[in-house]
Amino acid sequence: MTIDTKSYGDVITDCHEREDSNFILVSLRLRMPAPIRLRELIRTIRTARTQAEEREMIQKECAAIRSSFREEDNTYRCRNVAKLLYMHMLGYPAHFGQLECLKLIASQKFTDKRIGYLGAMLLLDERQDVHLLMTNCIKNDLNHSTQYVQGLALCTLGCMGSSEMCRDLAGEVEKLLKTSNSYLRKKAALCAVHVIRKVPELMEMFLPATKNLLSEKNHGVLHTSVVLLTEMCERSPDMLSHFRKLVPQLVRILKNLIMSGYSPEHDVSGISDPFLQVRILRLLRILGRSDDDSSEAMNDILAQVATNTETSKNVGNAILYETVLTIMDIKSESGLRVLAINILGRFLLNNDKNIRYVALTSLLKTVQTDHNAVQRHRSTIVDCLKDLDVSIKRRAMELSFALVNGNNIRGMMKELLYFLDSCDPEFKADCASGVFLAAEKYAPSKRWHIDTIMRVLTTAGSYVRDDSVPNLIQLITNSVEMHAYTVQRLYKALLDDISQQPLVQVSSWCIGEYGDLLVSGQCEEEEPIQVTEDEVLDVLEGLLVSNMSSPVTRGYSLTAIMKLSTRFSGVNRIKKVVSIYGSSIDVELQQRAVEYNALFKKYDHMRPALLERMPIMEKAASNGPTEVAQTNGEAEPSALDSKSLPSVTQPTSQANDLLDLLGGNDVVPVIQTAPPTKLLEESCWTCWGIFLCQVGQFLLLSHPCPSPSPPSCWTALAHSPSLMTSLQLFHR
Numbered sequence: 001m002t003i004d005t006k007s008y009g010d011v012i013t014d015c016h017e018r019e020d021s022n023f024i025l026v027s028l029r030l031r032m033p034a035p036i037r038l039r040e041l042i043r044t045i046r047t048a049r050t051q052a053e054e055r056e057m058i059q060k061e062c063a064a065i066r067s068s069f070r071e072e073d074n075t076y077r078c079r080n081v082a083k084l085l086y087m088h089m090l091g092y093p094a095h096f097g098q099l100e101c102l103k104l105i106a107s108q109k110f111t112d113k114r115i116g117y118l119g120a121m122l123l124l125d126e127r128q129d130v131h132l133l134m135t136n137c138i139k140n141d142l143n144h145s146t147q148y149v150q151g152l153a154l155c156t157l158g159c160m161g162s163s164e165m166c167r168d169l170a171g172e173v174e175k176l177l178k179t180s181n182s183y184l185r186k187k188a189a190l191c192a193v194h195v196i197r198k199v200p201e202l203m204e205m206f207l208p209a210t211k212n213l214l215s216e217k218n219h220g221v222l223h224t225s226v227v228l229l230t231e232m233c234e235r236s237p238d239m240l241s242h243f244r245k246l247v248p249q250l251v252r253i254l255k256n257l258i259m260s261g262y263s264p265e266h267d268v269s270g271i272s273d274p275f276l277q278v279r280i281l282r283l284l285r286i287l288g289r290s291d292d293d294s295s296e297a298m299n300d301i302l303a304q305v306a307t308n309t310e311t312s313k314n315v316g317n318a319i320l321y322e323t324v325l326t327i328m329d330i331k332s333e334s335g336l337r338v339l340a341i342n343i344l345g346r347f348l349l350n351n352d353k354n355i356r357y358v359a360l361t362s363l364l365k366t367v368q369t370d371h372n373a374v375q376r377h378r379s380t381i382v383d384c385l386k387d388l389d390v391s392i393k394r395r396a397m398e399l400s401f402a403l404v405n406g407n408n409i410r411g412m413m414k415e416l417l418y419f420l421d422s423c424d425p426e427f428k429a430d431c432a433s434g435v436f437l438a439a440e441k442y443a444p445s446k447r448w449h450i451d452t453i454m455r456v457l458t459t460a461g462s463y464v465r466d467d468s469v470p471n472l473i474q475l476i477t478n479s480v481e482m483h484a485y486t487v488q489r490l491y492k493a494l495l496d497d498i499s500q501q502p503l504v505q506v507s508s509w510c511i512g513e514y515g516d517l518l519v520s521g522q523c524e525e526e527e528p529i530q531v532t533e534d535e536v537l538d539v540l541e542g543l544l545v546s547n548m549s550s551p552v553t554r555g556y557s558l559t560a561i562m563k564l565s566t567r568f569s570g571v572n573r574i575k576k577v578v579s580i581y582g583s584s585i586d587v588e589l590q591q592r593a594v595e596y597n598a599l600f601k602k603y604d605h606m607r608p609a610l611l612e613r614m615p616i617m618e619k620a621a622s623n624g625p626t627e628v629a630q631t632n633g634e635a636e637p638s639a640l641d642s643k644s645l646p647s648v649t650q651p652t653s654q655a656n657d658l659l660d661l662l663g664g665n666d667v668v669p670v671i672q673t674a675p676p677t678k679l680l681e682e683s684c685w686t687c688w689g690i691f692l693c694q695v696g697q698f699l700l701l702s703h704p705c706p707s708p709s710p711p712s713c714w715t716a717l718a719h720s721p722s723l724m725t726s727l728q729l730f731h732r
Helices: 008-018 021-031 038-046 051-069 077-089 095-105 110-123 129-142 147-160 163-177 182-198 200-206 219-235 237-259 274-288 292-308 314-329 334-347 353-366 371-375 378-386 390-403 409-422 425-442 446-463 468-478 480-496 501-520 533-545 551-566 571-583 587-601 604-610 653-662 675-683 687-701 710-718 721-731
Strands: 629-631 634-636
Touching (some): 051 095, 077 110, 095 129, 110 129, 110 147, 129 147, 129 163, 147 163, 147 182, 163 182, 182 200, 182 219, 200 219, 219 274, 237 274, 274 292, 274 314, 292 314, 292 334, 314 334, 314 353, 334 353, 334 371, 353 378, 378 390, 390 409, 390 425, 425 446, 425 468, 446 480, 446 501, 468 480, 480 501, 480 533, 501 533, 501 551, 533 571, 551 571, 551 587, 551 604, 571 587
């Protein structure tokens, strides 16, 4: 509405002539346009085509709101705060409206208080000191004569009240908890929950007020009362013991909800107040945990809920899920637990993915205690491995491994290996590890065990753990009767695919150890293949030059070729291959080749003893004190610390004993180190480690050097290449 047609300049000129400044302000205020309404602001912002245009509109409106806030008599404060809250919801800063919210709270108008309390809950929290200014206003409103004003104060205190505010206002909340007004009692109960969370020592203050809460007929009061009792029981064992006497009363309330007829006020999809039922079931679960009497009192009602609740709607499924959790958590009867697991089995057939996921998660928690009952649903669980949802796949995979035992190992491994073939790369590492553990624990035979591990290495060799290679080597070594079969299978796998590095490493090791069995065709488990020595050496040489081979794999292949020098007749060819890699740019490969060349040239008579087959090994629990960092199958050698090196001692008869074992009595040792023998036993737990340490010790003992004095021990060690080599081998 236009009050006057004069311009602002004419008004100011008239006022100056009259020298009345108050009249200037009043006249300007009368002629300034009123701020736009919230609805108009929303409509304007939605017309913005770009983010920049929207920000420009918001900044312009914020500037107008700030100007309006500076006025002493702000008629439109409520409207401006409402617009600020909308901007805050859009993610724009609105902190400059905090004090205006406090002014609205102090207003006597209900509409102002409502917007003020809403703004305080959105713009303030206990980290800001401004919220403490609200304490007196909230206290006054808690004692207000209007229940809706009291409800606003309770809601605000329960939403953002700090510990200081809760201590100051707990008395008023406790009074309202005892009032006969159901509207205030339900809000006071939820506010008391917040007070207990902030100040747990005030819990006993609300204990007398909880006596008659469950006698209330109003469902809202019952709901909030159960929430309050649940919070108190979870936070205090004394309260838990005190409220266990309420189990019969809770059972009666739950039974009335189930047996009651249609009530349009509380009915949701044909079920009477499912929210209250879920809350009661959750409280019963807490009260019945680790208590025989309470569990016995609620067994019948839990069975009744489980059998009478409809599953056609999600509302019924939610109640059944809470019922299952309660049955599994209390000391329930075995028949009731079977009923709960059958409910979860029905959930697995549901089309809703969320229901299937919670069913798998719940079964995974209960499989240890009710293994046989879960086994009945094994086929349904395995079918979940084919689900498109990755979360369901992962839960089904974990549950499938939990169901594996000695009776179903063959069938379950067949399904899991099929899953390993077709699953996404993100599942392969976990699935391969699970297959390894299950096969090691429940393998019906060594052949089945070896075949299963080889299948995993063939399918997902790049995803297996670093310890899978030495573990399989240890298994093969200990299975003496399976050596010919294993080396033949691995040789075939090597011809088909050399991209899976762990498989190539195991194959190289087996060919180096049992290559003579491969060539002679001694396999009795399956039809032997016809392989010549040159063909085997061609395959191993191909691994040395292949771009797919890692440095670790090349080391395995070179050592395998070296070990075949005592099993095959083509020694000259092997010498040429080894000598070529004596100048390799790979330090590890070069070092091995140089040491092997030394065996050929200087100690050829000792080569058969050094390269003989590895004995049966005991699986080590850990890598020992000298750990090696491994990443993607590559070993990173530890730095050689001079403080950890053993001191050099004079030769003893132990050196001669070692040479007796190796067949080298003609070499006289000069120095001998005792600690490496212990280090050999502790850290060289793989077969190649044992072999290389033998070579290193032999070279160490066969290079005479003068005995140094104690102060110059490190100098002598540093200038002995063979000794440095052996020490590095120990660390590997």
